Amino acid sequence: MLYSSVPAHEKRRAFRERIASGEILRFPGAFNPLSARLIERKGFDGVYVAGAVIAADLGLPDIGLTTLTEVATRAGQIARMTDLPVIVDADTGFGETMNVARSIQTLEDAGVAGCHIEDQVNPKRCGHLDGKEVVDEHTALQRIRAAADARRDENFVIIARTDIRAIAGLEATIDRARKLVEAGADMIFAEAMRDLAEFEAVSAALDVPVLANMTEFGKSELFTVDQLREAGARLVIWPVSLLRMAMGSAERALDTLLADGHLTGLLGEMQHRADLYDLVDYPGYNAFDSGIYNFEIAR
Template sequence: MLYSTVTSATKRQLLRERLATGELLRFPGAFNPLSARLIQDKGFEGVYISGAVIAADLGLPDIGLTTLSEVATRAGQIARMTDLPAIVDADTGFGEPMNVARTVQTLEDAGVAGLHIEDQVNPKRCGHLDGKAVVDSQTAIKRIRAASDARRDPNLLIMARTDIRAVEGIDATIDRVRELVDAGADAIFPEAMANLDEFAAVRAAVDVPVLANMTEFGKSELFSHEQLASVGINIVIHPVSLLRIAMGAAERGLDVLAAEGSLNPVVPDMQTRARLYELLDYAAYNTFDTSVYNFTLSVD
């Protein structure tokens, strides 16, 4: 009922412990708090909060238009609704090193278990678009050092994302990830790898966890969890997948409604009222205080 009873500190500690096992942790992307509940219910290990999804939810492209307050608000709404650890996309940290420090503390207060800061030039753009530009090594290092120094909970996972592969190639990526780990990154997110061998090369270059981004319609092939685990990847995210699935279904449903004047043909594909009530835990609210909550559940 209401929010998760697992504290943010506990979620961070548990994430660290799970990462230490070396197993592959699966983090589907939640596009709202209810979808985070569904991710937990289906037995995944964590929830990812995508900057691209937050932007799309606001009707904006993923080109650095969202603000820290918008990201922190949505991150907090999602993180408090699940017992799972949540990792959030913090873009470039929303500015220079002092802004990065504020971003880290703000997102820490929002209850996330981890976040990633990237090395793109401000304003950033989606990691799978062409025409990206990255900052020099010293600027990237300063961002990660600021992020690491700013956290108050030492278990908050500070992840460094690098987009340099698309700009300068895999050799530059290896150099960059090593520099970022030396700067204090707890984990590495190499964006837009071309193949499984490149993921393996990054994995071999550092001794911290490595994340793989399996986003549809992007630069990377959609490798299976088994394939990623075989080269030692520790976290896999599917950042926009649930949003794409939901919006695809919504578009098809609206087409049916416009063409036929009724949604009867797609009702069998809808989540039932009973299932929605189960995810929302209506029953717990009903039994909490029957003098206040005395409604009768109907699942027809």
């Protein structure tokens, strides 16, 4: 009932242990707290919160318009709804070095298990768009040092994302990734890898886990979990997939409503009321106080 009973520090500790196991972890992107609960119920390893999803949810493009407050609030709403670890996209850290430090502590307070900070110029662009620019090496490393120094929970995972592949190629990506690890990164997110060989090269060059981003319609091919495991990746995210599926279904439903005036033919594609009630745990609330929540769920 209500929120997760697992404290944030326990989620972080468990996440660290899973990372250290060497298995590949699967983190679909949640677009709201309820979808995070569904991700947990289906047996995934964790939940990802994409900056692109938070921006889109606000009707904005993913170009650095969202604030730390907006991101931390939404990430916290999602994190408290699941026993799984949640990692969140913290863009470029929402400002300069001191802002990065504040962002880490704010996200710790929100209850997430980790975040990634990227090396794009602020304001950033979506990682799979053309025209990206990255900061110089000193600035990129300064951001990660600030993030690592600011955390109060040693199990909070600092993920360094580099977008330099699109600007300077694979070797530059490996070189920057190594230096980001030296600066304190626990994991590397090498954005927009072109093929499995590039994932394999980055993974082989580093002593920390590598995150693979399987976003649709982007620069990277869409590989399976097994393929990514063989290439050395240890965490895979599908950042916008559920939002895309939900919005695609919503658009088709609205088109049907305009054309037919009803949605009878789409009932089989909808989540049943009973399944929704089960997911939000109506029975738990009913058991807590039957004097208020005294109802029966229709089947």
